[in-house]
Amino acid sequence: MSEATLTSQHAAVEPKTLVEGAYQRLRRDIIEGVHPPGEKLRVEHLKDQYEVGAGTLREALLLLVTDALVVTQGQRGFRVAPISLEDFEDITRTRILLETQALRQSITQGGEDWEAGVVAAFHRLSRAEQKLGDHDTYTQAAAEDWEKRNRSFHDALISASPSRWIRHFQNILYQQSERYRRISLFRKPVPRDVHAEHQALFDAALARDADRATSILTDHILRTLDSVRLMPPDFFAAQLKR
Amino acid sequence: MSEATLTSQHAAVEPKTLVEGAYQRLRRDIIEGVHPPGEKLRVEHLKDQYEVGAGTLREALLLLVTDALVVTQGQRGFRVAPISLEDFEDITRTRILLETQALRQSITQGGEDWEAGVVAAFHRLSRAEQKLGDHDTYTQAAAEDWEKRNRSFHDALISASPSRWIRHFQNILYQQSERYRRISLFRKPVPRDVHAEHQALFDAALARDADRATSILTDHILRTLDSVRLMPPDFFAAQLKR
DNA sequence: TCAATCTTTTTTCTCGAGATTTTTTCGTCG
DNA sequence: CGACGAAAAAATCTCGAGAAAAAAGATTGA
Numbered sequence: 335m336s337e338a339t340l341t342s343q344h345a346a347v348e349p350k351t352l353v354e355g356a357y358q359r360l361r362r363d364i365i366e367g368v369h370p371p372g373e374k375l376r377v378e379h380l381k382d383q384y385e386v387g388a389g390t391l392r393e394a395l396l397l398l399v400t401d402a403l404v405v406t407q408g409q410r411g412f413r414v415a416p417i418s419l420e421d422f423e424d425i426t427r428t429r430i431l432l433e434t435q436a437l438r439q440s441i442t443q444g445g446e447d448w449e450a451g452v453v454a455a456f457h458r459l460s461r462a463e464q465k466l467g468d469h470d471t472y473t474q475a476a477a478e479d480w481e482k483r484n485r486s487f488h489d490a491l492i493s494a495s496p497s498r499w500i501r502h503f504q505n506i507l508y509q510q511s512e513r514y515r516r517i518s519l520f521r522k523p524v525p526r527d528v529h530a531e532h533q534a535l536f537d538a539a540l541a542r543d544a545d546r547a548t549s550i551l552t553d554h555i556l557r558t559l560d561s562v563r564l565m566p567p568d569f570f571a572a573q574l575k576r
Numbered sequence: 577m578s579e580a581t582l583t584s585q586h587a588a589v590e591p592k593t594l595v596e597g598a599y600q601r602l603r604r605d606i607i608e609g610v611h612p613p614g615e616k617l618r619v620e621h622l623k624d625q626y627e628v629g630a631g632t633l634r635e636a637l638l639l640l641v642t643d644a645l646v647v648t649q650g651q652r653g654f655r656v657a658p659i660s661l662e663d664f665e666d667i668t669r670t671r672i673l674l675e676t677q678a679l680r681q682s683i684t685q686g687g688e689d690w691e692a693g694v695v696a697a698f699h700r701l702s703r704a705e706q707k708l709g710d711h712d713t714y715t716q717a718a719a720e721d722w723e724k725r726n727r728s729f730h731d732a733l734i735s736a737s738p739s740r741w742i743r744h745f746q747n748i749l750y751q752q753s754e755r756y757r758r759i760s761l762f763r764k765p766v767p768r769d770v771h772a773e774h775q776a777l778f779d780a781a782l783a784r785d786a787d788r789a790t791s792i793l794t795d796h797i798l799r800t801l802d803s804v805r806l807m808p809p810d811f812f813a814a815q816l817k818r
Numbered sequence: 819t820c821a822a823t824c825t826t827t828t829t830t831c832t833c834g835a836g837a838t839t840t841t842t843t844c845g846t847c848g
Numbered sequence: 849c850g851a852c853g854a855a856a857a858a859a860t861c862t863c864g865a866g867a868a869a870a871a872a873g874a875t876t877g878a
Contacts, residue, residue, distance in 0.1 A: 350650035351651060351860090351861065351862095352861075353861080353862090376828095376829070377829080377830070377831095378829065378830090386862080387862055387863040388830095388864075389631050389861095390861080390862060390863075392830090392831085393634065393635060393861095396638040397638060397641070399639065400641055400642040402744075408592035408593060408596075409592050409593060409830065409831075409869060410829095410830080410869095410870075411829070411870095412830095424739050424741050428741040428742055428745075431673070431674075431742075435673060496666070497666050497670055498663070498666055499666050499667060499670040499749070500670055500673075502644075503670075503745050507741070593830090593831065593832095594832070595831080618858095618859070618860090619859080619860075619861095620858085620859065620860090628832085629832055629833040629834075630833080631832070631834090632832060632833075634860090634861085651839055651860065652840070652841095652859090653840095653861095654860095819878105820877105820878090821876105821877090822875105822876085822878100823874100823875085823876080823877100824873105824874085824875075825872105825873080825874070825875085826871105826873070826874085828869105828870085828871070828872080829868105829869085829871080830867105830868080830869070830870080831866105831867085831868070831869080832865105832866085832867075832868090833864105833865090833866085833867095834864100834865100835863090835864100836861105836862085836863085837861085837862075837863095838860080838862090839858105839859085839860070839861080840857105840858085840860080841857080841858070842855105842856080842857070842858080843854105843855085843856070844854090844855080844856090845853095845854085845855095846851100846852085846854095847850105847851085847852080847853100848849105848850095848851085848852095
């Protein structure tokens, strides 16, 4: 199967080439804020940092344009995609549009394998949330783990959607919003009672109640908007321009 | 303004670099079917054809991955994205989802400048359709012209949508469906009475009747599906694999 | 002091050649 | 005759250096 058709995205795919390796590491660093929004990405600098040739790094940067994590203009090199509150609102709303549609399709058309995947992902996520609840065992690694499992859960929910394109776009948007979350919340323990939301979402999905599930999902996604809205007003203004 | 943020897409932007030039010509050739779906894109061959270096051509191909017109897998080079009936159905449905949403927003929030743009684009499109109606003046150039103006009209309709992301994704999908149309219809004069549809769409939009407009738009987009469905059954099977 | 112009420095873009990997070819064996 | 495997060919991937462009800095004149 030509599995590489869409969704070159995420996944722990072993990099078969130096370009892919540099691409994955760069993407992680951008999402985690190592390279903050607006930062100039100078090839001559980064090629040493990532231990590849100049041309190779250029190609990795070009691949990141696909994810809209890097922008390029004419003869002026590369730059980390800027962020703004309007952009995040746009991302959130568009994500809701796509993800609710995909969820609806999954609930309608998903089979036993879909159910099994959802159950498994929810279970793993619950365990991670349990860990985060115990303040004794809260660690950086546990938070990273939660991020991964949270995504897996959302992916599992919509995995039965027959639309590759919706899933493709959803991947891009999820990645984008993850960057906003990482940068804004910045390693703050997950605040609101997110487990209850996940539980409700899980119940509605398995009960095949599409209307209820999409409604919960919408609220769920919208709530992440509030966290970002609470950032200091000048937060988005502080973007490196040179 | 950082206009290059999203939508590096289309537009008659003067290529400021060899990579961009090769990218634009390659994209045109893929959409027009010069490089058919599934074709292997060998760098050593193409670099002579497009008169650039190997590295430069590689970068152009990487940019086309953004548009999902080219796929790349690991250590096995580049390939024109394959096509299939399911893919086109997916493209069509996803396009409807995004484009109706954008149209609704435009109708709700569009101002005078939006109206003016729609009126102008519709006028230009009508003239082109008039020309195509006269079978005397039917030419290849006129058909090309119609393609451009048709896209401009659709763009104008949704131009007042505040969502850059929806417009970004819509651009990609429109480009995709254009490739399907070009390959399948293959320079056949636009069959059905498309002008009447455009007229109805135009009227509903300017009357600010969002429900009617989106309904017409949905039918309008769906109808292009029929043309492709009428292709011979083995049409999609004939994809070059080497 | 400020603005404009010229020079220097930095950065991007481009190319060709070498190293790896994949694909094809071809001979050998069961 | 088909299958297996090694050698050859082709293609991809990678790198460093040179050309072109942009940015930074210095100089001059009002």
